[in-house]
Amino acid sequence: MVSNQTELIMLGVMKILKEKGSFLLNNKKIIPFLILIVLTGLPIIQFFGNYNYLIHIVLFSFLYITMSSSWNIIGGYGGFISLGHNVFFGIGAYFSGFIFVRYGISPFITALIAGLVAALFGFVVGFITLRVKGPSYIISSIALLMIFRILFDRWELIGGTHGMTLPHNTFPVEWSKIPHYYALLLLMVLSIYLSWYIRHSKFGLALRSISHDEIKSAVTGINVKIIKVTAYALSAYFIGAAGAIWGDYLTYVRPNIFFIILIAANMVLMCILGGKGTVTGPIIGTIVMIFFNEFILAYFGATELNIFFTGFLMIITLMYFPEGIVGSLKKRKLLPGFLDWG
Amino acid sequence: MIEFLQVLILGICLGFVYALMVSGLTLIFGVMRIVNLAHPILIICGAFVSYWLFILIGLDPILSIPIAGLVVAALGVVIYKLIFERNAAQQTYSEMTVLLTFGTAMVIDGILSFVFHNTQRTTSPSYATDAIFIGDIFIPLAQLYSGLVSSVIIVGLAVFLKYSDFGIAIRATSQNRTSAELVGVNVKFVCLISFGIGCALAGAAGALVSFIFSFFPSRHWEWIAIMMSLVVLGGMGSLKGAVIGAIVLSVVSSMVGAFISPAWSTMVFFLSLFLILIIRPKGLFGIQSD
Amino acid sequence: MNSLLNINNLTAGYGYGPDIVRDFSLTLNKSEVKCIIGPNGAGKSTLLKSIAGILKPRSGEIFFDGEKISEKEAYQIMRLGICFLPQERAIFPNLTVAENLRMCAYSIKDKKVAEARIKEAIEMFPVLGQRLKQIAGTMSGGQQQQLVYARAFTIKPKIIMIDEPSLGLAPSLVEQTFNHITQIASSGIAVILVEQNAIRGLETAGYGVVMDLGKLVFEKPAKEVLQDQSLRELYLGKALEK
Ligand SMILES: Nc1ncnc2c1ncn2[C@@H]1O[C@H](COP(=O)(O)OP(=O)(O)O)[C@@H](O)[C@H]1O
Ligand SMILES: [Mg+2]
Numbered sequence: 001m002v003s004n005q006t007e008l009i010m011l012g013v014m015k016i017l018k019e020k021g022s023f024l025l026n027n028k029k030i031i032p033f034l035i036l037i038v039l040t041g042l043p044i045i046q047f048f049g050n051y052n053y054l055i056h057i058v059l060f061s062f063l064y065i066t067m068s069s070s071w072n073i074i075g076g077y078g079g080f081i082s083l084g085h086n087v088f089f090g091i092g093a094y095f096s097g098f099i100f101v102r103y104g105i106s107p108f109i110t111a112l113i114a115g116l117v118a119a120l121f122g123f124v125v126g127f128i129t130l131r132v133k134g135p136s137y138i139i140s141s142i143a144l145l146m147i148f149r150i151l152f153d154r155w156e157l158i159g160g161t162h163g164m165t166l167p168h169n170t171f172p173v174e175w176s177k178i179p180h181y182y183a184l185l186l187l188m189v190l191s192i193y194l195s196w197y198i199r200h201s202k203f204g205l206a207l208r209s210i211s212h213d214e215i216k217s218a219v220t221g222i223n224v225k226i227i228k229v230t231a232y233a234l235s236a237y238f239i240g241a242a243g244a245i246w247g248d249y250l251t252y253v254r255p256n257i258f259f260i261i262l263i264a265a266n267m268v269l270m271c272i273l274g275g276k277g278t279v280t281g282p283i284i285g286t287i288v289m290i291f292f293n294e295f296i297l298a299y300f301g302a303t304e305l306n307i308f309f310t311g312f313l314m315i316i317t318l319m320y321f322p323e324g325i326v327g328s329l330k331k332r333k334l335l336p337g338f339l340d341w342g
Numbered sequence: 343m344i345e346f347l348q349v350l351i352l353g354i355c356l357g358f359v360y361a362l363m364v365s366g367l368t369l370i371f372g373v374m375r376i377v378n379l380a381h382p383i384l385i386i387c388g389a390f391v392s393y394w395l396f397i398l399i400g401l402d403p404i405l406s407i408p409i410a411g412l413v414v415a416a417l418g419v420v421i422y423k424l425i426f427e428r429n430a431a432q433q434t435y436s437e438m439t440v441l442l443t444f445g446t447a448m449v450i451d452g453i454l455s456f457v458f459h460n461t462q463r464t465t466s467p468s469y470a471t472d473a474i475f476i477g478d479i480f481i482p483l484a485q486l487y488s489g490l491v492s493s494v495i496i497v498g499l500a501v502f503l504k505y506s507d508f509g510i511a512i513r514a515t516s517q518n519r520t521s522a523e524l525v526g527v528n529v530k531f532v533c534l535i536s537f538g539i540g541c542a543l544a545g546a547a548g549a550l551v552s553f554i555f556s557f558f559p560s561r562h563w564e565w566i567a568i569m570m571s572l573v574v575l576g577g578m579g580s581l582k583g584a585v586i587g588a589i590v591l592s593v594v595s596s597m598v599g600a601f602i603s604p605a606w607s608t609m610v611f612f613l614s615l616f617l618i619l620i621i622r623p624k625g626l627f628g629i630q631s632d
Numbered sequence: 633m634n635s636l637l638n639i640n641n642l643t644a645g646y647g648y649g650p651d652i653v654r655d656f657s658l659t660l661n662k663s664e665v666k667c668i669i670g671p672n673g674a675g676k677s678t679l680l681k682s683i684a685g686i687l688k689p690r691s692g693e694i695f696f697d698g699e700k701i702s703e704k705e706a707y708q709i710m711r712l713g714i715c716f717l718p719q720e721r722a723i724f725p726n727l728t729v730a731e732n733l734r735m736c737a738y739s740i741k742d743k744k745v746a747e748a749r750i751k752e753a754i755e756m757f758p759v760l761g762q763r764l765k766q767i768a769g770t771m772s773g774g775q776q777q778q779l780v781y782a783r784a785f786t787i788k789p790k791i792i793m794i795d796e797p798s799l800g801l802a803p804s805l806v807e808q809t810f811n812h813i814t815q816i817a818s819s820g821i822a823v824i825l826v827e828q829n830a831i832r833g834l835e836t837a838g839y840g841v842v843m844d845l846g847k848l849v850f851e852k853p854a855k856e857v858l859q860d861q862s863l864r865e866l867y868l869g870k871a872l873e874k
Contacts, residue, residue, distance in 0.1 A: 081437045128620055135377050135440045136619050139570050143616035146567040150609050261563050265444065308452025314445030315425060318438055507738065514724045514735050520686060521722045523706040526739030
């Protein structure tokens with residue numbers, strides 16, 4: 001009798017939990033908001049010990065979520081797969097780094113301007129390059145990256161191949177990463193917001209229509225050129241700003257750190273893995289990739305294998321679920337609501 | 343003047359090597375519309391085969407060309423079966439296949455880097471450091487031999503494509519797959535063999551590369567853009583275009599390297615690749631790309 | 633089952649799209665000429681493509697000489713003796729005329745026979761003989777048309793399927809083309825002809841097959857179709873307007 005009653009109560013509790021749970025999972029705002037609160041408070045753990053590695057991984061995720069979400073604007077919504085998008089990363093880093101070294105103004109102050117410089121640059125580059133589509137575009141983006149690599153390697157004012165060394169901040173070691181942490185957290189939130197905003201705006205609709213068929217879009221009265229180029233510039237903005245912060249974090253900017261194709265490859269893979277053209281895809285893809293990479297590093301201990309596994313993951317994703325995690329789940333109607341931002 | 347002639351001759355020799363390096367790339371693109379970004383790393387695979395044959399049994403890299411070609415062709419056929427067969431059937435010029443080849447390049451790069459590390463290597467046959475003089479013109483034998491061997495292989499390839507039934511079938515397939523099938527060409531087989539031949543050419547080029555450049559696995563990233571520039575200039579899919587593109591750019595880049603600064607010589611490739619793609623995506627001479 | 637070609641309840645379509653050809657059955661005997669007519673989009677080209685193996689049938693079977701061909705690859709079907717000339721001009725524009733002719737004879741494994749056949753084709757179309765080195769795509773429309781039909785005489789297939797031979801041709805060329813087709817038919821090759829110019833097509837053929845919405849509407853001797861006034865209005869008129 002008693003046991004029967006407890007069973008009933010248990011069942012009732014379970015039922016409520018289940019309902020609340022599914023409510024939680026399907027509400028678009030609550031879980032992301034909770035996550036944001038947790039992330040904002042996370043550095044508190046430094047009071048209880050040295051969790052530098054954890055902080056590093058989390059802020060590294062912020063960095064790449066910022067970059068892949070930004071890449072997604074032109075690569076996912078716009079359909080221009082760029083394998084040279086880290087030129088903006090480099091430009092941002094070098095701009096702020098140079099000002100820091102020359103005039104002592106911290107990249108934390110100039111990061112948003114660095115983004116602007118990158119975006120302006122993106123506008124010019126986009127204006128020139130976005131006339132070609134498809135594989136030709138991919139190859140031209142690689143060429144662009146190579147050109148920048150050489151230019152920065154040869155540019156003595158900014159240190160040539162050795163680049164520039166930036167002053168350290170003077171915080172104790174467990175707090176030295178915290179400014180970067182919050183700066184990148186902010187950039188991440190802003191870039192996700194931008195991506196979300198574009199996804200649901202008329203601008204984004206036009207952009208996606210262009211990605212399907214430029215000529216038809218032009219016929220329906222869309223100013224194809226302006227939209228493409230603007231999207232390109234927007235996608236460069238936060239990548240540039242993030243580059244500025246990243247340069248300060250590394251305390252040096254150097255061509256062979258910023259202008260390597262693997263950074264762009266990571267952005268592309270993160271987007272495709274998570275689901276390009278969706279708002280949450282790049283986020284999920286980035287988190288999966290970073291954990292995967294850390295796991296490989298911890299387990300096999302060789303960075304070369306990272307390249308191997310990154311490539312392997314790329315092939316598997318492209319061959320077996322080209323819509324990515326979010327896209328595939330959505331198609332099967334398995335995507336929890338809090339990840340379904342369009 | 344002497345210096346000019348010397349740079350010119352060296353540029354042409356190197357140009358033929360470049361032409362051999364991209365001949366497989368352009369063949370594979372022509373038949374399957376696959377932009378094979380893994381081609382450069384396959385060349386490095388060929389270079390490794392020659393390197394180890396030279397180190398272990400002292401086999402001259404020029405003599406190891408057939409072995410390097412076969413090994414890489416076998417590797418290519420495996421890759422084709424695993425990854426590209428489905429895409430090759432569609433013959434669509436798509437971003438997806440480019441990313442697939444990019445992923446393939448990363449996979450091979452990762453394995454090679456893990457096994458052999460990114461140390462610089464070269465094979466050093468006796469002629470690698472030798473040179474001859476024609477009048478006052480100084481020509482290193484390594485460049486001369488590799489240029490000559492490359493041109494022989496390319497002529498062989500051209501003759502095969504031009505005159506043999508299978509060669510004509512390859513060209514017919516690259517023009518119109520359905521039409522080829524309708525005259526009785528086993529298109530899947532032609533694709534497989536073309537991919538194999540393309541990779542064999544990469545392997546052969548690798549054997550030559552092993553003694554004229556120093557190579558290491560991750561060097562292929564730079565070669566991707568260099569090699570793309572050569573085929574894009576001549577129009578992707580056309581062998582003649584690739585040879586012209588390779589020689590022209592090789593000479594120009596040698597000139598820049600000699601008379602301006604070696605630091606800028608690779609810029610020639612990247613800049614021309616970028617400009618041609620932007621201004622004339624079909625290449626200057628090309629009609630075959632679409 | 634003794635006919636040359638047996639199509640039983642064929643259904644076909646593209647990708648995940650709807651059925652374009654539906655439950656279609658047809659037979660073709662040796663040396664027979666059948667003309668398929670029907671409005672644009674009826675599925676005539678799709679039917680020919682699935683016989684040729686370019687498009688895999690969704691259901692139904694096709695037998696050729698008693699052998700099931702509906703699961704074979706296009707090149708295998710062609711080698712068995714079914715030649716298909718699709719709507720788009722089926723030549724290789726960047727190859728020379730000589731190379732095109734060699735490709736026509738590609739399926740003939742005996743080199744001597746192949747050469748002899750090519751010679752025969754050249755005798756039939758002397759213009760091609762004068763232009764062996766020319767890039768095929770640079771020839772005039774009429775010359776290219778000759779190159780297309782040279783294939784029939786090189787391969788000597790048992791069946792030839794021709795999709796809209798007169799489409800987009802100048803009137804004088806239409807006449808030339810139909811002469812080629814008559815020539816092919818009189819050499820004993822069975823022909824399936826799809827033609828928008830229905831009157832002209834039916835005049836060439838023994839049987840008229842009317843197809844609409846992917847289905848066989850009826851099949852009658854061509855003469856009857858041409859004479860039947862109501863049929864003329866219903867199907868030929870529609871086809872003629874196009
Ligand atoms: N390659 C294709 N992919 C998808 N649908 C096609 C394709 N070709 C034709 N169709 C569709 O099949 C239908 C019949 O086309 P078709 O067989 O060419 O008709 P017909 O030759 O009788 O004019 C049309 O509705 C057309 O849209
Ligand atoms: Mg048709």
